[in-house]
Amino acid sequence: MAFEKLLSPVRIFELDDEIGKRIEGDGSVKNRSALLEHLQDLGVRMHPATNTLEITDTHVRAENLMTHQEELYEADLVVQALDYRPEKDLEDIFRGCAEKVIAIGDCTGIGNIIGATTDAWEAVWNLT
Numbered sequence: 547m548a549f550e551k552l553l554s555p556v557r558i559f560e561l562d563d564e565i566g567k568r569i570e571g572d573g574s575v576k577n578r579s580a581l582l583e584h585l586q587d588l589g590v591r592m593h594p595a596t597n598t599l600e601i602t603d604t605h606v607r608a609e610n611l612m613t614h615q616e617e618l619y620e621a622d623l624v625v626q627a628l629d630y631r632p633e634k635d636l637e638d639i640f641r642g643c644a645e646k647v648i649a650i651g652d653c654t655g656i657g658n659i660i661g662a663t664t665d666a667w668e669a670v671w672n673l674t
């Protein structure tokens with residue numbers, strides 16, 4: 547049984563039409579291709595353009611967005627590494643609580659530490 551589990555493939559399901567597209571967007575093209583090559587060597591199955599619809603105790607049910615067909619994959623362990631989005635309404639809720647409300651960092655759009663600290667620095671600089 548344990549041996550069978552070892553043989554069951556690891557799969558990556560990605561809603562986008564390419565795996566790791568955003569890594570490329572970062573300018574890290576070499577990192578992306580090296581990573582994809584390594585995953586391929588390890589036998590990881592890639593499922594781009596796939597929308598996961600349901601995770602049960604035994605399966606992942608997904609829609610292939612190219613064929614619009616539903617697919618069912620056996621799975622004994624599922625790791626979710628999903629997107630996140632800013633909750634932009636929060637800014638409106640805080641508006642009016644103080645004379646000046648400045649939204650910075652990830653709440654204005656998902657970014658990184660440099661963007662967040664730059665926003666913070668600019669906000670403080672322009673306080674007066």
Ligand SMILES: Cc1cc2nc3c(=O)[nH]c(=O)nc-3n(C[C@H](O)[C@H](O)[C@H](O)COP(=O)(O)OP(=O)(O)OC[C@H]3O[C@@H](n4cnc5c(N)ncnc54)[C@H](O)[C@@H]3O)c2cc1C
Nearest residue numbers: 630636650651652653654655656657658659660661662663
């Ligand atoms: C898994 C992961 C890995 C990352 N790796 C990197 C990396 O390697 N390099 C990089 O540059 N960036 C990375 N980032 C992005 C980086 O963490 C964020 O861009 C940065 O932390 C944004 O800073 P922020 O202050 O805007 O938001 P956050 O750091 O998210 O801080 C917001 C804070 O507000 C608190 N909060 C939320 N709602 C309320 C509320 N109602 N009342 C009070 N407090 C509240 C939260 O608990 C949180 O502590 C990563 C992000 C993730 C999720």
